[in-house]
Amino acid sequence: MGENVKVIVRCRPMNRKEIDNKSDSIVEIGDYVVSVVNPLARTAPRKSFTFDSVYNGLSKTETIYNDMCYSLVESTLEGYNGTIFAYGQTGCGKTHTMQGEGYSDTAENNGIIQRCFDHIFETISIATSVRFLALVSYLEIYNENIRDLLSANEPNSIRNHPLKDVPGVGVTVPTLTTQAVMNAIDCYNWLSVGNKNRITGATLMNEKSSRSHTIFTISLEQIQESAAAPTNLSSDQTIGGIRRGKLNLVDLAGSERQSKTGAFGDRLKEATKINLSLSALGNVISALVDGKTKHVPYRDSKLTRLLQDSLGGNTKTLMVACISPADSNYDETLSTLRYACRAKNISNVPTINEDPKDAxxxxxxxxxxxxxxxxxxxxxxxxxxxxxxxxxxxxxxxxxxxxxxxxxxxxxxxxxxxxxxxxxxxxxxxxxxxxxxxxxxxxxxxxxxxxxxxxxxxxLIGGERVDDLQLRERHRMRKLEAKRHLSAIARALGRVESEDRDLLQGHYASIQQEINIKNERIKKCSQKIKMLEREVADLNSEFQLDREDYLDEIRYLGRHLKFYQLLIHKAQPILRKNGRNWNPEQILENSFWNDDLKTWKLPKDIENNLKLPPADLKLGFQKKKVFVNKELDTYLGAPDETDSTESKESTVGIFIIITDQPYNSVF
Structure with missing residues (x-):
């Protein structure tokens, strides 16, 4: 049975900079509804969006976890796959929601990730007749390169780990480090190790802005205690009874506009890659919601490939849309709400993972x-x-x-x-x-x-606190409370749909009531038409802003492309191959584009062909000394009389002596 992606919205409070700038709040939080007013047209009706749950700036992460995350994490302990990811503009609280302010004894400032650790190992500790194997991994997508944050050698040598699509398993990173954990403390330690290796940077909107997407994965394999240590099993019998749940905890980098973040240099390059991957994510969401589109562009980004199973696959998914209340962020807030509203209509088909072959x-x-x-x-x-x-x-x-x-x-x-x-x-x-x-x-x-x-x-862990009746009762009550909350949400959303159906079916007590109701419907339809017209205008404005951003990125990439083309053009005359000028077009014909790694694979013999020929000592030193500028005068001494042709030959000879290295080490 299909299950839609659950979407919640969290609006952060005003930060110090917005308060100093006297920014106005444009966001209103209601029951399951977020309303936004256009700061340039405050008399116009508000734009309203309905979600599974909404939280204002005073809400706590603990409330969000108990309401929406608890049931999803509980299902991973039953063998389902689960994904929780935060989405939104940079500086709107995604990392704070997912990771909080680090682990503390009071746990008040813990984020969703730390609370997942506590929840998982608390449930495992009171499990009866079941043994678990818990494994964790932590990866980072930085500039479309996958980095292993738990590898000791990764910070010194940034490696682009390849993706692999395994039938029956999905898209995986086979070279990723996997660590076995025994308790929540082990998870905290590995999370801390990974965060130290994660790349962050300062922008005008966030002093510790995430410059990459991260995915912390907890794999939970479980087996009945009687089968955990088999004794009388013949060699031709298969081992079964294994279930595996996987929980992906995703902290996305925020979408950025260069005019607001003031990014330049490496920060601008990072922002370009971040925006492209988030655009690919938005395209995937749009394609999944649009029933007419048969092709879903998962392969446009490493992020969408890794989230492929979470969007339209075998996973229970929760999206936390983080927004800012300030009027200066109206465009970004509205864009986030639109994407989140579309994501509600994505349907997944979660099933229990029984007897996985690679367990x-x-x-x-x-x-x-x-x-x-x-x-x-x-x-x-x-x-x-x-x-x-x-x-x-x-x-x-x-x-x-x-x-x-x-x-x-x-x-x-x-x-x-x-x-x-x-x-x-x-x-x-x-x-x-x-x-x-x-x-x-x-x-x-x-x-x-x-x-x-x-x-x-x-x-193998499990059952360490099975005799703790108080803990078991507290766990049971939290589980029931989470189920009741989800049922209340379903009833509230179902009530809205029921009211709409009653209006369409038209049950009237008299003609006058019918006239009044239809007049009211006409007014609502007129208001809706006006709202949709404004929506079209807003979308056109948003598309224009996106177009300008893409043009800026194209210009940025175009400048760099022209620079490298000029560099190759200038270097080509001194690069020889079998006595002829080295031809980049010929090398391009023999090269291979790796779509998974998004890199070119050059021919195997290309490195030898790109080496410069050995220096001719006679040409450089046994001929008459030739100089073409004052720098060479200083290097070799006083010049002799010579013609221009000999000058050029000698200059080339000297250049070869100084730079007798492979091409890629020089340029």
Missing amino acids: QLRQYQEEILNLKRMLDESQQHESAVHYKFVEDNNKERELWLEEAKSQMRQQMIAEMRDLKETTGEAANPNTEHSEQAVPKEQEDFQLHARKRIDLIKHA
């Missing part, structure tokens, strides 16, 4: 089975060694090595052999020492295997 728990189960099977075989072999090891030592050793094909036993045997070589002992199986080595290796392997099994079991 880590499945791999752990198989490893436990193999280790236990090998332990049993090792113990059986050890009892046989006591009776016939001396007379048939070589045969027993070969059989034992054939059975021990797993990586762990091979590693143990290699370590024992290295130890014997370092001590100078001969590895002869016919000696008395070798007769004792096999039981010693078996004993070490058994100890290592048991430790590995205990380590895997320790990674």
